[in-house]
Amino acid sequence: xxxxxxxxxxxxxxxxxxxxxxxxxxxxxxxxxxxxxxxxxxxxxxxxxxxxxxxxxxxxxxxxxxxxxxxxxxxxxxxxxxxxxxxxxxxxxxxxxxxxxxxxxxxxxxxxxxxxxxxxxxxxxxxxxxxxxxxxxxxxxxxxxxxxxxxxxxxxxxxxxxxxxxxxxxxxxxxxxxxxxxxxxxxxxxxxxxxxxxxxxxxxxxxxxxxxxxxxxxxxxxxxxxxxxxxxxxxxxxxxxxxxxxxxxxxxxxxxxxxxxxxxxxxxxxxxxxxxxxxxxxxx
Numbered sequence: 001x002x003x004x005x006x007x008x009x010x011x012x013x014x015x016x017x018x019x020x021x022x023x024x025x026x027x028x029x030x031x032x033x034x035x036x037x038x039x040x041x042x043x044x045x046x047x048x049x050x051x052x053x054x055x056x057x058x059x060x061x062x063x064x065x066x067x068x069x070x071x072x073x074x075x076x077x078x079x080x081x082x083x084x085x086x087x088x089x090x091x092x093x094x095x096x097x098x099x100x101x102x103x104x105x106x107x108x109x110x111x112x113x114x115x116x117x118x119x120x121x122x123x124x125x126x127x128x129x130x131x132x133x134x135x136x137x138x139x140x141x142x143x144x145x146x147x148x149x150x151x152x153x154x155x156x157x158x159x160x161x162x163x164x165x166x167x168x169x170x171x172x173x174x175x176x177x178x179x180x181x182x183x184x185x186x187x188x189x190x191x192x193x194x195x196x197x198x199x200x201x202x203x204x205x206x207x208x209x210x211x212x213x214x215x216x217x218x219x220x221x222x223x224x225x226x227x228x229x230x231x232x233x234x235x236x237x238x239x240x241x242x243x244x245x246x247x248x249x250x251x252x253x254x255x256x257x258x259x260x261x262x263x264x265x266x267x268x269x270x271x272x273x274x275x276x277x278x279x280x281x282x283x284x
Contacts, residue, residue, distance in 0.1 A: 040064055040252040047249045064253035068240075072254055073228065077236040078261070081214060084150055084232070088213050089206050091154040096205065097198060100164030101190050105176065118158045130222065137223060144226045152223065153213060160205035167201040168194070214262070233258045 039047060041056040041064065068074065103111060133152065142148025171194065179189045217234040224230035227239075237254045240247035 036252040036255055039249050040256050042249050044247075044249065064249050065257060068250045068254040069257060071250070072236040072239040073231050074233070074236050074254065074257060077231040077233050080146065080230060081233045083146070084153065085210060085213050087150045088153045089210055091150075092157050092160060092209050093202055093206065095154070096157055096160040097164050097195060097202070098190070100161050100168055101194065103161075104165050104168040105173075118161060122158050127218075130219075134222065143223055144230065146224070146230055149220070149223050149230075153216070153219065157205065157209055160209060163201050163205050164198060167198055171197055211262075 035052050038055060039052055041059055041061050042050070043056075043061065043063075046056055103115060137143055137148060137152060140148065142152065175193060176189055179193055184193075215234055216232070220232045220235050221238075224232065224235070227235060237251055237258070240250045240254070
């Protein structure tokens, strides 16, 4: 009896620790967002004289939001980021799915070598490769060019390719063979039969690629150097950073504005997002 009671108490203690750690890490994750929201509604005087967690005098002070949107040219930034995001996602899906289709469905000399090269590419540090990439971009006159930046961002997404290959391996070859017997070409099989079956994988890869592209600051700051003509959502927020200090209340307001499109998209498409992520999970 004492042994059973001690084991039961130990299990309760472990369960308590699990929930306590969950609450703690959830609080740590949410705390910066709460601080950002509070700061976004403060005036310059309030921000300088009060703690970041002290609520503002008025929750209806939208002056920071209007100033952030206008002074950071966020309208143009949203337009540029939307164009970049749509072009990059369309190109990455078309390129990635076709590469995965060829590597999975066709056996040819060098197939394994190509896969290993893709795997090796993931081990290379992206920042270190920017030296050669910048030189190529400079010689092609792609610096301060939105089309050039889009082409650079459309580079092969290795993770997405492996996600597509994993899904192709779960689709029976008999589907292809039946379509070929009915007179379908390889392009017809890919675009009309296999591509619709890849919808969960496409959703998963688009989420991963889309978040990275939307939040990309390093490459946008490096290759789109004319911030007045080619601002993006990520680079526009640095308008309020200077040698004499930073307008953090305006920066926080700009951060909230930049989060709104992703939040609205998640609210209306959360069912598709969850289904895509769960279907795209690696199954044992």
